[in-house]
Amino acid sequence: MSYEEAERLLLSLELFGMRFGLDRMRRLLTVLGSPHKRFAAVHVVGTNGKSSTVRMTAAILRRHGLRTGAYLSPHLVSFAERVRIDDQDAGPEAFAAAVERAARAAAKVDRTLEEGDRVTQFELLTAAAFDLFARERCDVAVVEAGLGGRYDATNVLDAPVAVLTNVGLEHTRWLGPTVADIAGEKLAVVRPGATLVVGAGLHPDAARLARETPAARVVEAPADPGLPLLARGAFQRRNFALAMEAARAHLGALDGEAVRAAAAETLVPGRLEQVGERPDTFLDGAHNPGGMAALTEALPDVAQGRRTVACVAILDDKDAAEMLRALLAHCDAAVVTRTANPRALSPGTLLSLCRQLGFDAVEAVGDPRAALERARDLAGPDGVALATGSIYLIADLIRPAGRARSTL
Secondary structure (H helix, E strand, O other): OOHHHHHHHHHHHHHHHOOOOOOHHHHHHHOOOOHHHEEEEEEOOOOOOOOHHHHHHHHHHOOOOOOOEEEEOOOOOHHHHHHHEOOOOOHHHHHHHHHHHHHHHHHHHOOOOOOOOOOOOOHHHHHHHHHHHHHHHOOOOEOOOOOOOOHHHHHHHHOOEEEOOOOOOHHHHHHHHHHHHHHHHHOOOOOOOOOOEEOOOOOHHHHHHHHHOOEEEEEEEEOOOOOOOOOOOOOHHHHHHHHHHHHHHOOOOOHHHHHHHHHOOOOOOOOOOEEEEEEHHHHHHHHOOOHHHHHHHHHHHHHHHOEEEEEEOOOOOOHHHHHHHHHHHHEEEEEEEEOOOOEOOOHHHHHHHHOOOOOEEEEEOOOOOHHHHHHHHHOOOOOOEEEEEHHHHHHEEEEEOOOOOOOO
């Protein structure tokens, strides 16, 4: 199977949607020889900051001499971005081979399921990642949960370290209507006797539930790691402090030089990532109110009083008004657009929302690339342009021209 064939297979499974439950995943891993039992794991759950925390934890562990895997979602351009070994995306051949092995196993599992049921895209991809980590002899894998925790495909791991980044209202249709409900679903990944590391400033309801988990030890990370980072923003400083505590829980102690090296080299694509100059141009995948709050907290340090223009696209299942209210308070102008995702709000809807919020310095441009260029023009060479509001917008902007969309 080539990489292109592996991607087509994964895309074909998207038609069958999302299905909760762990039975299919357990069967799938059994057919593959239980690869998830051949490496240690750090399991990361939360509303925002999971991918950054995974990358940072993996970087710290790698700098301590461990062969380290990282499993992330979503991706920006290629499915292979989700599976990393020692700070590198899985190679196309190795990734395709892992998907092919998982697909053969899935075909066997599908024959044992009730009519209409089958292994999902995320289950197959997760199994392929675990299989690859085992074959590459990873000492430890840092694994990001996909949705929630309790019934997420990653919850087959028996991880001695679990991480809760934060909890906000998200996916309430599946996880429950309150922060406490959502926190309970995420904390269901914590095994008895594990160490649970929680982020600073956790919502009080989530913090209470964290203290009540059967974890042997609950560790609260500080708000700041106390050392310089390559990644920008106070939210990344919180994420790195969380990653340090997660790595410490796995290792027992940290080497200061190894931690400083990881801090100095770790960037997270699409998270306050600078992609241009004159004007300074940034991409940030803030896609919900919590993510937007973290971004706008960081914006004053990034903009430093300069004219700031946002290029914005938001999906229809997000609280667009709240996100825009937070963002526009830091902007001189905005250009609204839409992504290739069919759930994207129309530019006209976003334009109307901006004006209802009392923000009139706004234009609508349908094409995302043209919208970002217009934002750059409006910012001027000494200003700041920022694309945000949806990870799909970031994917549309960085995907090579002419390349077909690989879904997230």
